[in-house]
Amino acid sequence: MTIYEKDDLSNGFDDEAKYTQQQHDGEENGLLPSSGRHGSTKRPTNAWFTSRLQISLIVLNSFFLILNIVAWISLGPAKEAVQYELRRFTGVGAHESEFVGPASDKMDSKWDHLIDNGKWFAIAHDMFVKVNGNPDTGLRIPDDPEGRFFGMLQVNHQLHCVDILRRSTWFNIKRYRNRDHFSNMTDEDVIIHAKILRQSLQCHGDTAMLTFNWVHGHDWPQSAWRSLHSCQNWDALNEWRAENDISHLVTHLERPSWVLDPNAEAPGHRGAAEAVDPIVCRDLECDP
Template identity: 30%
Template sequence: MGLSKEFQNSSFWAKEASSSKYKLLQEEQTSSSTSLPLHKHKENIHTLTIISTAASTFSKIWILHMILFMISGAVLLYSILKLPSKSYCIEKLSPYSPGLHIFQDVDKVYRFDVGYNSHSSFRGPPSPERDAVWDRITHVGAMSISEETRQKINASDGSVRLPKESGGGFMAMTEFVHEMHCIDRLWKHTYPDYYMYEYNHTIESPEDWHEHADHCAEILRQKVMCNADITVVTYNWLKNHESPHPNFNSQHKCRDFDAALEWAIANQAPPPKEGKVYRPTDGTHYFEYDDLPFDPRKLS
């Protein structure tokens, strides 16, 4: 059966319309499909920009922290290196001496043992053994020091020089040896029956004896006042004592006396040929002073 022309035309237009709608829908879909990825692409770019900016900011902060850390480390290291050493502290708290180095690595804490019934090799009735102990720390010979050392200790320009066989430098001694000599001398005076030569000296030359005793007491007084030991001493109750008794067994931080004594002994100058130092008789110029004390820079 054949189709009419109207039907064929309507069918054609229907196909055309359907085709046109399909193309339009396809175009819209195409347009929609192309516009959606572009929007997402922009969002991605924005997100990447934020991430990149954040990463850049984090990187800068991290670098800043590293710089600050390195600066802090450098400052800490510098501070540690600049901390005063033990030798620096000793030098700042002590007058110059060529023997200061012996105390740089030595710290000793002692608890004094000074009870009335305490025993020590230095205390008690005199005896040959007791004398030997005192002689070891008081019979130390003079030492020879250089011109540089003499200037550093601000000693007199007219200081006595030793003969060449004794080193040829300036005659010197350590303070503690003289202080121990004074203590020993005063202690011996408490036993006149044993140390008769000391007692006889007081009888034969009382003025000279008192002068020497006063000198020693004055030296020790000035030394104690110079040190001004502020160690705190507590009190305790003791049997057969009505009042609180001071506990002198206090703790002290002390220099190593044995090291100091060994240094002084090791640095003794060889004794002169004549046994003692006399005024020069060979024409060598020397200075004489009226008495002590005097200006160390004064020559007369």
């Protein structure tokens, strides 16, 4: 893809539930003669109030819990494509995996097809501000009348990180030494990709159970890879990416002139891509 210089980047692109309360006469026999008792509506007892209060608190708690969960869902248009399913992991233990094997054109092709890093989708200005924070230096779609920005799914970059680690195990082969992303790559570059994967695993926190068995001939318990994991439907995500792909419409990128000018200053505030420390969010408050 060709990158062109651009001088100015500032232009824009039930029915209600019915409850029947049976009230019991709380008067003890003998406190009033029969003739002195009057038919009247009893005041609600403390137990009545307590039960209603408990129900109300449960409803309110559920309501705010749902709001809290919704607020913490990752921003992004691909939420509409999320479908969960139970899946058993393969390629572990005695199972073979189609993505494991010696370095070769065939193996590289499988990983390239899996990652499919070339698909981009468009992000509206308001969404970009929420996710990135600095539209002044954002990567805009050239000549887009709506002033939208480029975006891609994190999962595809995380798969790219796995591929980097896979290839790094074959550093003794000239095939990967000075090829693609490995040109001038250092140990620190590989470590950065490992950090991204570590944080992604901690972020999703797979709670599927790992169990163990004694196996004849082994002096140590063996892992049983039989658990079902709650997974997103990968085909559904790929279909969404294909439907929203704009890469075929893009012929070039427009780099602002200040980017490579050592004497120039970037517009707006410090860009999200320049952040060194992680952003920590607690109780829906985020500290940069």
